Amino acid sequence: MPLIRIDLVEGRRSAEQVTHLLDTLHAEMVAAFGVPERDRYQIVHEHPRHRLVVQDTGLGIERTDDVVVVSVTSRPRDREQKEAFYAGLAKALERECELRPEDLVVSITVNSDEDWSFGHGRAQFLTGEL
Amino acid sequence: MPLIRIDLVEGRRSAEQVTHLLDTLHAEMVAAFGVPERDRYQIVHEHPRHRLVVQDTGLGIERTDDVVVVSVTSRPRDREQKEAFYAGLAKALERECELRPEDLVVSITVNSDEDWSFGHGRAQFLTGEL
Amino acid sequence: MPLIRIDLVEGRRSAEQVTHLLDTLHAEMVAAFGVPERDRYQIVHEHPRHRLVVQDTGLGIERTDDVVVVSVTSRPRDREQKEAFYAGLAKALERECELRPEDLVVSITVNSDEDWSFGHGRAQFLTGEL
Numbered sequence: 509m510p511l512i513r514i515d516l517v518e519g520r521r522s523a524e525q526v527t528h529l530l531d532t533l534h535a536e537m538v539a540a541f542g543v544p545e546r547d548r549y550q551i552v553h554e555h556p557r558h559r560l561v562v563q564d565t566g567l568g569i570e571r572t573d574d575v576v577v578v579s580v581t582s583r584p585r586d587r588e589q590k591e592a593f594y595a596g597l598a599k600a601l602e603r604e605c606e607l608r609p610e611d612l613v614v615s616i617t618v619n620s621d622e623d624w625s626f627g628h629g630r631a632q633f634l635t636g637e638l
Numbered sequence: 639m640p641l642i643r644i645d646l647v648e649g650r651r652s653a654e655q656v657t658h659l660l661d662t663l664h665a666e667m668v669a670a671f672g673v674p675e676r677d678r679y680q681i682v683h684e685h686p687r688h689r690l691v692v693q694d695t696g697l698g699i700e701r702t703d704d705v706v707v708v709s710v711t712s713r714p715r716d717r718e719q720k721e722a723f724y725a726g727l728a729k730a731l732e733r734e735c736e737l738r739p740e741d742l743v744v745s746i747t748v749n750s751d752e753d754w755s756f757g758h759g760r761a762q763f764l765t766g767e768l
Numbered sequence: 769m770p771l772i773r774i775d776l777v778e779g780r781r782s783a784e785q786v787t788h789l790l791d792t793l794h795a796e797m798v799a800a801f802g803v804p805e806r807d808r809y810q811i812v813h814e815h816p817r818h819r820l821v822v823q824d825t826g827l828g829i830e831r832t833d834d835v836v837v838v839s840v841t842s843r844p845r846d847r848e849q850k851e852a853f854y855a856g857l858a859k860a861l862e863r864e865c866e867l868r869p870e871d872l873v874v875s876i877t878v879n880s881d882e883d884w885s886f887g888h889g890r891a892q893f894l895t896g897e898l
Contacts, residue, residue: 509695511709511745515811523688530691544696549743551645551707552689558783559812561790565769566804567897569887577811579771579841581709581745587882591891598889609888613809615771615841616883622717623746627699628739629728631721637697639825641839641875653818660821674826679873681775681837682819711839711875752847753876757829758869759858761851767827 509624510537510582511549517573518554525605526552532604533578533597540593541585562613575611576601583633584618639754639763640667640712641679647703648684655735656682662734663708663727670723671715692743705741706731713763714748769884769893770797770842771809777833778814785865786812792864793838793857800853801845822873835871836861843893844878 512533521529534548562575578597585593594614601607621633632638642663651659664678692705708727715723724744731737751763762768772793781789794808822835838857845853854874861867881893892898 509745511707523686527688534691546693547695548691548693549707550691551683552685553683553811553813554689555812556783558787559814561794561808561810563806563808565807565886565892565898567886567892577771577809581747587894590882591894594885594891595889598885598887612885612887612889614885615769615879617747617841617877617879618883619745619747622720623748625724625728625742625744626695626697627728627742629725629742631724632695632697634717634721638695639875641837641873653816657818664821676823677825678821678823679837680821681813682815683813684819711877747877749875749877752850753878755854755858755872755874756825756827757858757872759855759872761854762825762827764847764851768825 509543509547509549509626510541510580512537512551513579514550514552515560515577515579516552516554517557517560517575520573529576529601529605532600536593536597536600540589540596541582569610572608572611574607575613576607578612578614580614580616581619582616583620585616590616639677639679639756640671640673640710642667642681643709644680644682645690645707645709646682646684647687647690647705650703659706659731659735662730666723666727666730670719670726671712699740702738702741704737705743706737708742708744710744710746711749712746713750715746720746769803769807769809769886770801770840772797772811773839774810774812775820775837775839776812776814777817777820777835780833789836789861789865792860796853796857796860800849800856801842829870832868832871834867835873836867838872838874840874840876841879842876843880845876850876
């Protein structure tokens with residue numbers, strides 16, 4: 509279920525590299541949130557450089573054009589799960605995709621069981637299918 | 639008010655077909671949530687195929703490139719209204735747009751009255767205008 | 769922290785005009801929500817005209833193709849801060865960018881401290897860094 513939007517600067521990655529980034533992101537989501545392997549919903553938006561503004565809230569974090577903004581919509585998760593996701597994702601993207609941990613921003617929005625329909629017009633968290 | 643993002647694979651539908659899909663989606667929103675006829679805010683994002691990953695959470699739902707992901711932001715709605723929306727939308731899109739009910743994913747995020755301004759810099763749910 | 773998506777009709781503004789719009793939006797965010805100057809996360813999506821449908825909920829507001837839809841994700845804010853943001857933003861965009869106040873729609877979604885990681889895989893609102 510988590511529905512994830514990934515915002516990137518265009519022209520920085522090949523199709524293969526974007527796919528590898530999505531695969532890595534998904535593996536970390538499975539590990540941190542314990543979702544099923546096929547619980548994968550990812551949408552990539554690529555933008556001209558000046559259409560994606562990412563500063564640092566005064567934290568002294570330097571960004572590059574490789575910056576990745578990950579926006580997650582999910583049912584409620586524990587604080588520990590969220591922190592594990594942030595940490596695991598930064599580590600995995602650095603290892604797998606050579607992404608600097610400075611270039612990763614994550615934001616989560618929470619909804620609930622009744623807010624999802626995965627197909628057939630049914631709310632599978634309510635019907636007992638999930 | 640519901641603000642709706644619709645994510646599609648590019649090159650699968652003509653402009654007319656997308657418009658018909660949006661019209662159908664809006665009619666179902668009006669029917670299920672009881673919003674005014676002109677309470678319509680829709681944003682379409684089209685993506686290269688490999689930039690939109692939609693699996694099935696292990697439900698055994700087969701997707702095609704016609705898949706439609708509908709992300710709704712709305713004031714709170716009853717569970718019954720949401721279920722009516724999912725069911726009605728799947729049925730209407732199949733009938734009107736030949737969309738397989740397997741190719742429809744819906745996610746809802748809830749906000750509140752004070753979270754909307756429809757123009758003029760005013761929060762119309764608070765001012766009594768709505 | 770507020771993460772802001774800005775949806776526009778394509779071909780209506782130069783790169784400079786979009787940048788000026790983003791600068792103006794950010795200044796109003798700083799003023800209304802009291803966020804740090806570098807607490808700036810903005811993503812612009814531009815759309816073909818018929819992919820962005822913005823009506824008026826029956827309020828009698830006339831839109832043009834200059835319409836701007838602002839979707840904010842933020843930690844909780846007071847109602848007064850939100851109303852100040854709507855009003856200040858409409859005024860500033862009219863003054864700075866010649867945007868008609870009728871052409872501004874704003875929606876806010878709320879999340880919490882644990883829902884943000886600004887880099888390094890850490891949740892800076894939890895670690896004490898922010």
